Amino acid sequence: MTAKQISVFLENRPGKLAEFVDLLRGSGIDMRALSLAEAADFGVLRTIVSDPDKAQRVLAEAGFISAVTPVLAVAVSDEPGALYRILEILRDAEINLEYSYAFTTRRNQGAYMVFRVADDCIPRAAELLARNGIEVIEQEEIYGL
Known part of the structure; x- marks a missing residue:
């Protein structure tokens, strides 16, 4: 019912994003989605990857x-x-959306959206969306996109 997103703090300086991407590339980890929000001294990178456990290590x-x-x-x-x-x-359903970002794949003509809601709201949100005909993508499905 959920996907594992990796959030990474990156210094806001030249080459840090390239260093991050190169690390994943060198480890055989493919990014499926990416969002980067910056602040003065650092950025918060959010990504969905092919192997989140390996990426975390x-x-x-x-x-x-x-x-x-x-x-x-x-x-x-x-x-x-x-x-x-x-x-x-x-x-x-009064489920607050903390943030969201989109990504596309070769699988279909639509897009995919990542939604962050409070942990205790995830099961209810997933059930409501599925009940209303919205396809909720499982982590294992993302691996194959």
């Missing part, structure tokens, strides 16, 4: 500060209002 060994966070990943069809429908379901 590799990052720790390399001295990166990171954490694994459960998130919802859902398929969004390529039609007007598709995202609104998802947001409406969450709103009506």
Whole structure:
């Protein structure tokens, strides 16, 4: 019902993102999605990868500060209002959306969205979305995208 997202603190200086990406590349880990938010001195990189457990180990060994966070990943069809429908379901259930980002794959013509909601809301959000015909993507499915 959830995907494992890795959040990494990166110094806001030239080459740190390249260093991070090179570390994953050298370890045979493929990124499926990526979001980077910056602040004055550091950025918070959020990523969905092909092997989150291995990525967490590799990052720790390399001295990166990171954490694994459960998130919802859902398929969004390529039609007007598709995202609104998802947001409406969450709103009506009074489930707060902390942040979100999107990614695409070769699998279909739509996109995928990652939603972060409070840990205790994840099961209810996933059930509500699925009950309303929204495809919730499992971690194992993301590996194959």
